[in-house]
Structure formats: C-alpha cells, structure tokens
Amino acid sequence: MxxxxxxxxxxxxxxxSPALAVNPDEMLKDPAxxxxxRELGKDLRCLVCQNQSIDDSDADLAKDLRIIVRERISAGDxxxxxxxxxxxxxxxxxxxKPPFKASTLVLWLxxxxxxxxxxxxxxxxxxRRKAGAGLPAPAPLxxxxxxxxxxxxxxxxx
Amino acid sequence: MRSGLYMLPVLVFGVLALFFLKGLGLNPRExxxxxxxxxxxxxxxAPLPGRxxxxxxxxxxxxxxxxxVNIYGSWCIACVQEHPxxxxxxxxxTVPIMGIDWRDDPVMGYAWLKKHGDPYERVGVDPxxxxxxxxxGVTGAPESFIVDKAGIIRYKHIGPITPDIWTRTLLPIxxxxxxx
Numbered sequence: 097m098x099x100x101x102x103x104x105x106x107x108x109x110x111x112x113s114p115a116l117a118v119n120p121d122e123m124l125k126d127p128a129x130x131x132x133x134r135e136l137g138k139d140l141r142c143l144v145c146q147n148q149s150i151d152d153s154d155a156d157l158a159k160d161l162r163i164i165v166r167e168r169i170s171a172g173d174x175x176x177x178x179x180x181x182x183x184x185x186x187x188x189x190x191x192x193k194p195p196f197k198a199s200t201l202v203l204w205l206x207x208x209x210x211x212x213x214x215x216x217x218x219x220x221x222x223x224r225r226k227a228g229a230g231l232p233a234p235a236p237l238x239x240x241x242x243x244x245x246x247x248x249x250x251x252x253x254x
Numbered sequence: 255m256r257s258g259l260y261m262l263p264v265l266v267f268g269v270l271a272l273f274f275l276k277g278l279g280l281n282p283r284e285x286x287x288x289x290x291x292x293x294x295x296x297x298x299x300a301p302l303p304g305r306x307x308x309x310x311x312x313x314x315x316x317x318x319x320x321x322x323v324n325i326y327g328s329w330c331i332a333c334v335q336e337h338p339x340x341x342x343x344x345x346x347x348t349v350p351i352m353g354i355d356w357r358d359d360p361v362m363g364y365a366w367l368k369k370h371g372d373p374y375e376r377v378g379v380d381p382x383x384x385x386x387x388x389x390x391g392v393t394g395a396p397e398s399f400i401v402d403k404a405g406i407i408r409y410k411h412i413g414p415i416t417p418d419i420w421t422r423t424l425l426p427i428x429x430x431x432x433x434x
Contacts, residue, residue: 160382186288187391
C-alpha cells in the first residue's frame with residue numbers, strides 16, 4: 097500500500113514536470129552545443145511575451161530565434177558572438193540581464209546610491225539627536241519659577 | 255529637521271508618480287529599433303507563387319528611391335485592418351510598397367492578397383525561421399520600414415498603418431527623404 101502510494105506520487109511528479117518549449121526537432125545533435133544553446137536561450141528575451149526567455153516561450157518568434165541561435169552555434173560562433181548577432185538586430189532589450197555601460201549606470205548603481213544616501217541621512221539625524229542639537233533650547237526660568245524651584249529643592253533636602 | 259527634509263518622501267513619491275504616470279501611456283510593444291540609420295539587411299527572397307513574378311524581393315530593389323517595406327502574413331489579423339489603406343496608398347502612387355510574406359505558407363500568402371488586394375510592387379517570401387525578418391529586427395506583424403534612396407532604414411512603424419499615422423507621421427518622413 098505504502099509503496100503503491102509512493103509509486104503513484106513519483107508517477108504524478110514525472111508526468112507533471114514542466115513541459116519544454118524547446119522541441120526535440122530543434123535540438124542540436126552535439127549535447128555540448130545544445131547545452132550552450134539552452135543557456136544562451138535563457139538569457140535572451142522573447143520579444144512577443146517580453147517577460148519570458150526564448151528558452152521558455154512557445155511563441156513562434158521565440159522558436160525562430162532558438163533555431164537561429166543554434167544555427168550560429170553550429171556555424172562555430174562563440175556565445176558572445178551569438179549574443180552580439182541577436183543584439184545587433186533587437187538591441188540590448190533582448191538581453192534579460194541589461195549590460196553594464198554608460199547608459200545603464202543609473203540602473204545598476206542607482207539603488208546603491210539611494211541606499212548610501214539613506215544611510216547618510218540617518219547617520220546625520222542620529223548624530224544630531226545624540227548631541228541634543230535640533231531640539232529647541234529650553235527657555236530660561238523666570239525669577240518666580242527659580243524661587244519655586246529653590247524652595248522645592250530646600251524642602252526635599254530637609 | 256527644519257531644513258525641509260521631512261518633505262523628501264513626498265518629493266520622491268511625486269517624482270516616481272510622474273514616471274509611472276508616463277509609463278501608463280507607453281506601449282510595451284513599441285521597442286525602439288536598433289536598425290534605424292543602418293542599411294537594409296542583405297536578402298534574396300523567393301517570389302510569391304501565382305503572382306507571376308520572375309523573382310521576389312532583393313536588397314537592390316530598395317535602392318535608388320524612397321520605399322516602404324511592409325511585413326505581413328495571411329495569419330496576421332492586424333494586417334487585415336491596415337491592408338485596405340495600403341491598397342489606397344498604392345492607388346495614389348505616393349511611394350512603392352514592398353511586401354514580405356513572413357512565416358507563411360506562400361500559397362496562403364498569395365490567396366490572401368487576391369482576397370484583400372495587392373498593394374505591393376514586389377513581394378518576397380520569408381519562410382520560417384524568418385531569417386530576413388530577424389535581420390530586420392521584426393517582433394510581430396504588421397511592421398513597416400521606411401527606406402531612403404541609399405537603402406538605409408530611416409523609420410520603423412510597429413502595428414497597423416492607419417490614415418492618421420500615415421498622414422501625420424509616415425508621409426512627412428517620406429516627403430523629407432524624397433527631397434534629399
């Protein structure tokens with residue numbers, strides 16, 4: 097009974113594993129080249145669905161790009177050459193991870209700058225508070241108040 | 255804290271809100287093309303069977319005058335929408351339009367032109383995996399490119415060409431390029 101339960105669980109998991117967008121007929125014969133194509137496909141955006149990689153997507157254009165990536169690899173391109181080939185046609189947008197360059201400095205460094213700025217602000221705020229600065233200086237006591245204070249202090253001492 | 259610093263979150267929110275508000279009006283399909291100001295890709299496309307052409311569309315066809323390259327397919331629904339207007343442009347003789355039948359069964363591609371009208375001077379077939387379309391950086395159909403006399407891509411329009419887009423945006427660019 098226990099074994100049949102386990103077996104059915106294994107069976108269900110096996111059947112429901114995520115379907116591959118990559119069709120068997122698209123795959124390259126050389127497993128090493130196919131692995132490179134899969135890795136590259138994960139970094140390239142499907143221009144139709146936009147938040148999926150071409151490796152994930154069932155869109156026709158993603159399929160075309162998968163085939164073309166494999167053609168480039170078969171032709172002897174390096175990974176970088178394949179990426180350059182696609183970027184030359186679709187721009188940096190096709191890369192799911194934006195490149196680090198002058199026009200993307202704000203994108204990459206912005207969060208760190210914001211965080212640094214926030215830390216600096218807090219540091220300033222706490223330093224001031226610790227020094228008591230920033231709080232209004234107490235008004236001096238009037239002669240009447242001073243007399244009351246003196247009498248109270250005298251009373252407590254007795 | 256009297257320095258107005260307490261206004262900072264409101265300010266930051268205001269700036270972000272402006273960006274988001276602008277973002278609402280943007281079309282995520284309109285990805286800026288990197289092919290603007292670059293020569294049209296090299297291509298030698300086969301003719302559409304039945305149309306009676308001895309050859310399809312070559313890179314050389316896009317040189318010597320301003321032209322429009324239009325990506326279509328018989329499977330493309332938005333193409334049905336823009337097509338009557340393309341036929342009208344053809345009748346007016348304003349500018350030659352070249353068609354690329356993308357990711358299509360060429361027989362269907364021709365039947366579709368017979369049904370909806372043929373606005374094209376030349377038509378080339380780009381079967382899957384659509385190498386020429388990828389060279390053009392095509393992300394969907396219909397898409398249209400304005401090519402100048404030297405065969406340089408000068409403008410890309412994503413989506414159907416409407417009379418409004420044609421008269422307000424595309425035609426002025428074509429007129430300007432024809433002057434050069």
